[in-house]
Amino acid sequence: MKLTGAEIIWECLLREGVEVVFGYPGGAILPAYDAMTKYPKIHHVLVRHEQGATHMADGYARASGKVGVAIATSGPGATNMVTGIATAMMDSSPIVCITGQVGSKAIGTDAFQETDVTGVTLPITKHNYLVTKPGEIARAIREAFYIAKSGRPGPVLVDITKDAQQLSAEFDWEGAAPRLPGYRPSYHAPASEYARAAELINAAKRPLILAGQGIIKSGTTDAVLQLARVAGIPISTTLLGIGAIPASSPHNLGMMGMHGEAWVNQAIQQADLLIALGMRFDDRVTGNLKTYALNAKKIHVDIDPTEINKNVPVDVALIGDLGEVLAQIQPQVKPAERAEWWDLIKAQRGDAAVRDIQSLPDNGHLYAAHVINDIWRFTRDRDTIVVTDVGQHQMWEAQYYRHEKPRSLITSGGLGTMGFALPAAIGAKFACPDKDVWVVVGDGGFQMTMPELATAEQEKIKVNVAVINNAFLGMVRQWQEFFYDKRYAATPMTGPDFVKLAEAFRLKGLRCDRRSAVKSTVEKTLAEPGTVVIDFVVEKEDTVFPMVPAGADLDKMIRRPKQDVLAESGNDKDWEMPAAQGAPVAPVAAKPARNGRARPAPKPARAAAPRRAKAGRR
């Protein structure tokens, strides 16, 4: 069958099972757009910026487990995709990006809208292709899908010249099957390594499972829970691992790392065995590597060999599919209760509940943590996906929205891409039209990609956008508060009237500034047929507790104050550094402030800070 290259693109997408693509037309991709009209089975979503297309494809992929597809033209269309591709790369999200390229004869001449897109995206894609002949399109697209979804998933870009789209070639789907002699998506660890891993588990007194996104990607929640139950092993999740283990599981301690609970991080430092499942020891998870889990042997299970020994040297490396690895280890693991270990963890949990912001009575102030927890409470009996942006609200969501199912939280972890939430949520809604999709986003990140509201309106889809509006770039402000003597450089931020903004997009806008109104606001939002933007006007200078300062030891956390100081004394703060406790580790290395002095102790900083902050703003 002779087809144009443009038609071959759509034939391939159809055969790959693609139902929706997210894109933006332009000169070099016009032949493909023209051919699209012949393929009504594939729904095209017109985005408002190509970055949005990649985030939508990413959100679609994370919500569904399928490959997301984004399309853009050459030059600026393709370069606008860079942020979304890098986001998908860092979080191992399978997306295929198809970009137009100038005609093959014009390549290298700095033609209009020409960019070396395969060159630009080389380090941020799992693989990429430049296709200059129509007869090569089918294989490139088939290989792109295969590479994107197999092994450790990731983004693949296919750059297709305009003449390759226009010219015709024989379309042979079968003959275009992937031929990838150098590609190794799957590995199998030797049997002896499984036995060594099981021995370490059986011998451990204080083992701990570190649960990462690999569990979600491989669909091994049940197998991990079974291992935890049989062997009495507590589990802590990474940010992207949230949802891999139900929040209600008694084995799930919660999130680890920079904004994990102090007692969870302490447990990691005390463990004598860490069983890392589909996670990669990110610096936000480990803190100071020199003092990280020194008491523990480590078993690392990952599909990607390059992750082994990258950040943390491990004792047993099991490279392979998590399901296969767990199936091999499980029969060799002896049942155990490990009551002493659990008692220690429970004891250390100690006053965490007292410090918990959720334990505070309603005092008239609206805290982001309360908003998020309330959204969870009032939506918990519904099937909900929450998509978060990056910053304070993201951490509060991780702490206070209790995820029970895999793929119920979608967030930009590795790259920390502000502006991710709204477009990713639109993609997730296309993947799961029957589920509620909530966006939890700061006022800063929302303003980066809010034009995608027009996409949601044009597509008549419903996403519920909770803007956590503190009129600050909150997380940066928090770092300035802790580490830069409260000099709030470029973090106070104004924004539009989000209610009127929603109305301008012909959407519903709501505002909520009291905790007592959160419930009715959520109810009104759910009752609305279309997309709703809610302006949650929250405390301006609230802080995410606890926190491991960047590069500090994991168990040296800045703790939440025991009393709600914020409510009683306006903007003032009373946070405290922890006393050394638990595992014997060196004192915290104070991060020097810009002026070279070590970070001041909290109390003096508190007294002096407001004046300095004002001076800094002048």
Add this chain to the structure above:
Amino acid sequence: MAKHTLIAYVEDVPGVLNRVASLFRRRNFNIDSLTVGRTEQAGVSRLTVVVDATEAGARIVEANLYKLVNVLRVDDLTHKASLMRELALVKVKVTPATRSQVLQLVEVFRARVVDVDEQTLVIEVTGTPEKIVKCELVMRPYGIVEIVRTGAVAMARGHELLSSAPPLVPTENVTGDHAHDTSGISMSV
């Protein structure tokens, strides 16, 4: 830190050298030298990469090379009996007085003179990178006009194949479980 010599067989497709070079830059690996050329198999190129790395670092380099889709096979020759050679062309200043001294040194290095004029000699020297460096040092007092080095190429000694890696060029489509034993890339610790 020590020198590690890795051989990578790669598909001979556009951009493959860029992918390898980009990997080294991106992961902050330190390349000592990188050479590439055709092999006995059509469509397969062979890279010799010398990196400055710890033993663990070399394993990470190896795993990252394997991760590139166009890389077919990686062998580490560092701890194997192997040959390593590099070629250099050295243009040295000579005067009637020094010409014979230089020619004597050329003999010592078993090098060849490949070009002569009234003021210079071009010497072609082949050997290990250490020998090339030595030759350069010895010629320096006479005045080196320019020098060009190819970078090291390496090959294992003996008749045995280096690894039990899969065949370089596949005969079948790869859509199913294309599994490889991890022992081939020595990632166990």
